[in-house]
Every structure is written in C-alpha cells, then in structure tokens.
Amino acid sequence: MIRLLIVDDIASTRENLQKLLSFEEDIQVVGLAGDGKEGLEEAHRLNPDIVLTDVNMPVMDGIQLTERLATEVPGSPTIIMSVQGERDYLRRAMQAGAREYLVKPFSHDELVAAIRRVHQLEQKKGVTVMRGDGQQGQSSRPAEVIVLFSGKGGVGKTLLATNLAVALSNETQSRVALVDLDLQFGDVGVMLNLDHSRSITDVVDAGEGLDADVLNEILAQGPAGVRVLLAPISPELADLVTGEHVRAVMNELRKTCDYVIVDTPCQLEEFNLEVIEMAQRVVVLTTLTIPAIKDAKLSLKVLESLNIEPSSILLLVNRQDGHSDFNRDSIEQNLGHRVAAQLPYDARAVGEAVTRGAPFVTLQPEAEISRAVREIVGLLVPEPAGAAAGSGAGAAVAPDKPRRRGLFGR
Ligand SMILES: Nc1ncnc2c1ncn2[C@@H]1O[C@H](COP(=O)(O)OP(=O)(O)OP(=O)(O)O)[C@@H](O)[C@H]1O
Ligand SMILES: [Mg+2]
Structure with missing residues (x-):
C-alpha cells in the first residue's frame, strides 16, 4: 500500500484528488493539509510514502516544503503539481529534490502512474540503503x-x-x-x-x-x-x-x-x-x-x-x-x-x-x-x-x- 499525503490550499482540489485516488487499491490517502507548514507537520506525524503537493500556497509553498522534507523526513519525497508556464518553479522544484512534476490539468492515469513510479524508485533506493555494505553509493571505485x-x-x-x-x-x-x-x-x-x-x-x-x-x-x-x-x-x-x-x-x-x-x-x-x-x-x-x-x-x-x-x-x-x-x-x-x-x-x-x-x-x-x-x-x-x-x-x-x-x- 502506498501511503499518500495531499497538500493543497484549495479544499475542493484536496477532496477531488482524494476521491480520484480512492479507486486505487494500492494507494491510500493518509492525510490532507492546506499549506506547506501544515504539510510538514503532517509528514512528521504520518511518515507518508509520498507527499503530493501544490506549488503556490500560503505560509509555506511546495518548493520550501520539498526542501524541508528532503532533510527532515527524507523517506517522504514529493510530487509537485503546478499549472503550465511556471517554468521557474519546475526548475526550483527539481533542484529542491522533487521526484516528479505534474502539470495541471493532469489525467487520473498520469497521476497514478507518477505515484507508482516514485514509490517504486523509493523502494529500490530503500533496498540500496539497507544493504549498508559499502558496495553502493559511497563506493571507492572511480565513476x-x-x-x-x-x-x-x-x-x-x-x-x-x-x-x-x-x-x-x-x-x-x-x-x-x-x-x-x-x-x-x-x-x-x-x-x-x-x-x-x-x-x-x-x-x-x-x-x-x-x-x-x-x-x-x-x-x-x-x-x-x-x-x-x-x-x-x-x-x-x-x-x-x-x-x-x-x-x-x-x-x-x-x-x-x-x-x-x-x-x-x-x-x-x-x-x-x-x-x-x-x-x-x-x-x-x-x-x-x-x-x-x-x-x-x-x-x-x-x-x-x-x-x-x-x-x-x-x-x-x-x-x-x-x-x-x-x-x-x-x-x-x-x-x-x-x-x-x-x-x-x-x-x-x-x-x-x-x-x-x-x-x-x-x-x-x-x-x-x-x-x-x-x-x-x-x-x-x-x-x-x-x-x-x-x-x-x-x-x-x-x-x-x-x-x-x-x-x-x-
Ligand atoms: N527524437 C527526437 N525527436 C524530435 N526532435 C529531436 C529528436 N532528437 C533531436 N531532436 C531535435 O534536434 C535538435 C538537435 O538536437 P541536439 O542539440 O541534441 O543535437 P546534437 O547532436 O547535440 O547537436 P550538435 O552536434 O550541434 O551539438 C533538438 O533541439 C531537437 O529539436
Ligand atoms: Mg550538442
């Protein structure tokens, strides 16, 4: 089961996304938050597998949230949602460590595919980290x-x-x-x-x-x-x-x-x-x-x-x-x-x-x-x-x- 936290300042968007995902057997929406700050608190509390977040939000935006999560709750990576044309956001989101970027309006299939893909990648990464035998990542072998x-x-x-x-x-x-x-x-x-x-x-x-x-x-x-x-x-x-x-x-x-x-x-x-x-x-x-x-x-x-x-x-x-x-x-x-x-x-x-x-x-x-x-x-x-x-x-x-x-x- 992929445990998901949705962060968006518009209540109807949060609810629509939750409804849309309720048909997926492998995805469970475990929490909802109305801005980045609340999202960060919820992520600390719930440890979701993925945080699906809007970019433009009051108090703390999606980019800041992504940055904070990367250091504070690294097991909860973000998927960013934004409207077309926010090119600078895209660049900053990726630099902040967002794993995926969805341009609104996106389809149900695109959303679900993005969630599954990020989850799969994180699992792979989890396996790598768990090995902890020095053979991956910090390898002394030249690149x-x-x-x-x-x-x-x-x-x-x-x-x-x-x-x-x-x-x-x-x-x-x-x-x-x-x-x-x-x-x-x-x-x-x-x-x-x-x-x-x-x-x-x-x-x-x-x-x-x-x-x-x-x-x-x-x-x-x-x-x-x-x-x-x-x-x-x-x-x-x-x-x-x-x-x-x-x-x-x-x-x-x-x-x-x-x-x-x-x-x-x-x-x-x-x-x-x-x-x-x-x-x-x-x-x-x-x-x-x-x-x-x-x-x-x-x-x-x-x-x-x-x-x-x-x-x-x-x-x-x-x-x-x-x-x-x-x-x-x-x-x-x-x-x-x-x-x-x-x-x-x-x-x-x-x-x-x-x-x-x-x-x-x-x-x-x-x-x-x-x-x-x-x-x-x-x-x-x-x-x-x-x-x-x-x-x-x-x-x-x-x-x-x-x-x-x-x-x-x-
Ligand atoms: N698979 C593709 N589908 C559509 N357009 C493509 C594809 N591959 C390349 N292009 C187009 O060709 C252009 C040239 O590609 P690119 O700059 O990567 O080539 P290059 O081999 O690096 O060229 P140069 O030798 O001048 O550096 C791209 O900007 C893109 O518009
Ligand atoms: Mg070139």
Whole structure:
C-alpha cells in the first residue's frame, strides 16, 4: 500500500484528488493539509510514502516544503503539481529534490502512474540503503565515464545527454555529473535552464588550485541532483580550456561521482579523444539519413583506431519515425555494429522539453521517448544499483583498454 499525503490550499482540489485516488487499491490517502507548514507537520506525524503537493500556497509553498522534507523526513519525497508556464518553479522544484512534476490539468492515469513510479524508485533506493555494505553509493571505485559521440551534428547528443543524466540519477539514485565539452556552442545549460554564472572557464581561473571543493562550487545544480559543468558562456573563451583542465576535471569527478556523462561536439578535438579513451562506455548516435549513417561509420572507425572495445560502444538510432528507407537490420549491416536501442521522433515531447528547459523524462515520463531513455539506462546499468554483489558504479565497466594506436599518426 502506498501511503499518500495531499497538500493543497484549495479544499475542493484536496477532496477531488482524494476521491480520484480512492479507486486505487494500492494507494491510500493518509492525510490532507492546506499549506506547506501544515504539510510538514503532517509528514512528521504520518511518515507518508509520498507527499503530493501544490506549488503556490500560503505560509509555506511546495518548493520550501520539498526542501524541508528532503532533510527532515527524507523517506517522504514529493510530487509537485503546478499549472503550465511556471517554468521557474519546475526548475526550483527539481533542484529542491522533487521526484516528479505534474502539470495541471493532469489525467487520473498520469497521476497514478507518477505515484507508482516514485514509490517504486523509493523502494529500490530503500533496498540500496539497507544493504549498508559499502558496495553502493559511497563506493571507492572511480565513476563510470559515459561519452556521447557522433561525427554528425544535430543528431541529438545534447538532448540525450541531458535526459540520460536525469534518468540515470532517478533510476539508480546515484551521483551523476554531466560535463558539456561542446566548448564553443554547448547548450546543456539552455536545455536544462541552468544559471550560467559558473562554467568550465572558472576551472581555467582556478588553475592548480582545483580540488573537489572548488569544483563543487563551479558545478551547476541540475534536475534530479545532477551536477553540471557548463561550457563557457561565449565561444571565444573555449580556447582558454586545455586538455590539462579537462583531465583535472575528469579526475576530480571520477573520485566523487558514480557516473560522469560527457556531451561532445562533432569535431575531433584532442581532449574529446582523451575523454573517449577514459570512458567505459561510448554512446554513438545516428539518425536514419544517409549523411548521418556515413558519419556514424566514420565515427566507429575512429573508435576502432583508438582501440575502443566494440563491446563498450553503444550504437543508438535517434529520430526513428518509420518513414526512412533504412531500418535496424540495414543499419546494422551497413555499420557492422549492433543497434542497441532506438529513440522515436517525438516533436511534441522534445519541443516542450527544449522550450521549457527541462528534460522530457521528467515532463513526460510516460512518453515513448522517455521509456526509450530509461531502456538505455538499463543497458548502461544492467542491474538495479546495489542488486548484485559488487555492482553499483562501474557495474558495466569494460575491461581496461589498451592504449590507442594513435589517430592522425599521433
Ligand atoms: N527524437 C527526437 N525527436 C524530435 N526532435 C529531436 C529528436 N532528437 C533531436 N531532436 C531535435 O534536434 C535538435 C538537435 O538536437 P541536439 O542539440 O541534441 O543535437 P546534437 O547532436 O547535440 O547537436 P550538435 O552536434 O550541434 O551539438 C533538438 O533541439 C531537437 O529539436
Ligand atoms: Mg550538442
């Protein structure tokens, strides 16, 4: 039974929600509250599995409530309800630790699905915490590095990198960092609507003084607890960043995180290649167009020349819409590599996500494209974190790779 506390300042909304949920056999509304302060008191008293809360409320709003619960009653996570257009709320809610965000008006099915999903995730997390044997979360194993790569621009690397980071954090409850190595035109910050006052340029300024604490100050706080290293605010600053800086950043992040996801530009910059060599997983993206497939072939060749294990390469097809002359079989034949997963073309979900600056896995978790991202998380982390002995960060780590032969004769 999922025990739920409903917090909303409008009495009729509370009652409607309660009625709506009374038909669900696995959900029990254990309490109702009219503002955040009352919600917090009730949460302390009732210890609900989930707190379903409105954002705009007198005395204490839903964001403050989420923040207070995260520290005071961590076993009672929130699902936030808000009306369309409250974009800033969405960002703040996610940063405060809300697990889901429902945009009013939402359907009965959406509500119930969100409640069940959050409950399932919390249970998984509970199992992880209960293990308490040091094999998960605080693992001393360095983080697994996952690099997104494609020879062709505009195939969806950044879109996938942002959604993958959030989904990975949500699904595995592990520490995830996202690094935007598209130094000239990186748009991770725009896709996640992040404050751009700090970026990799501050890493340059820190010089040799860069350590875990300094880096922590530089990282932006993304949704679902994902820490983000943003690209410089303008392209000319990109030249200041050297391979040395990138190496220092990656070394620090590998010590303090479970997963580091790296978004890259299409150019084969020296430090992109280095990060690829450091990676346990390389995600190669293509779409179903002839130029993209040609470039995917070249990308796979580059990876081969870097001695990257084929088993650590995940080939993904994006924008699958059923109208192409190519299908999975013909791509696999053409590229000589198995297609691990496909992401559907979804102008609506992607459009909304890009416009609102929030991941579609959060805005529309039930959309087919969000399911596809969760499927990719499953491929990267084959078992739920903590489920198998010795798993957790690095569960999918490929064996140590031999040094590269040298691309372009290096
Ligand atoms: N599955 C999809 N469905 C609908 N639109 C998509 C999909 N994938 C990508 N797009 C669109 O393509 C645009 C480009 O995606 P994105 O910026 O992630 O590509 P990229 O590979 O990072 O490009 P670049 O190489 O220029 O950095 C997105 O803003 C989005 O509008
Ligand atoms: Mg990009």
